[in-house]
Amino acid sequence: MMQEKIGRELERFGRDVTLYTARYPKGIAVKACFQPVREKGTAKAVPTPLGWVVQDKFTYIGPAQVNLDSGRCRLEADGVCYRMKQAQPVYAGGQLTHWWAVFERGEREGL
Numbered sequence: 001m002m003q004e005k006i007g008r009e010l011e012r013f014g015r016d017v018t019l020y021t022a023r024y025p026k027g028i029a030v031k032a033c034f035q036p037v038r039e040k041g042t043a044k045a046v047p048t049p050l051g052w053v054v055q056d057k058f059t060y061i062g063p064a065q066v067n068l069d070s071g072r073c074r075l076e077a078d079g080v081c082y083r084m085k086q087a088q089p090v091y092a093g094g095q096l097t098h099w100w101a102v103f104e105r106g107e108r109e110g111l
Contacts, residue, residue: 002092003064010063010098019066020074027076032062034077037102058082060101064089068099074106081106 014031021028037057060075062068068087075082083106090098 001095002097003095006098007063010061014062015077017060017062017075017077019062019068020076021066021068022072023067028066030063030066032060034058034060034075034103056105057085058103060084060087060099060103062099062101064096064098066099068101073101075103083107 010031010033014033016029017032017034018027018029020026035058037059038051068084069089073084073087075084082103085102085104087099087101089096090100
């Protein structure tokens with residue numbers, strides 16, 4: 001039930017990204033929340049109306065159906081490539097509802 005609710009919100013508010021994993025080497029298009037990480041007091045951060053934003057780290061919240069647990073994952077958004085630094089499945093009531101991950105800018109290369 002919660003997985004479906006989060007899926008609807010991602011469809012409504014998420015942006016188009018393409019994930020490349022071991023299971024999807026040619027990529028799979030999904031809707032996800034993908035935004036710069038907010039951190040204060042770092043040299044790579046720039047001020048925005050939302051606070052300090054680090055330009056090389058991005059937070060991902062995406063659908064439960066695309067497993068990021070394989071360890072190697074690449075994401076492409078707006079023609080820019082990112083590589084996954086860490087990922088965690090998120091559960092509610094014992095059910096996988098979505099994936100949370102941190103990506104950083106990377107090169108356009110294979111897994």
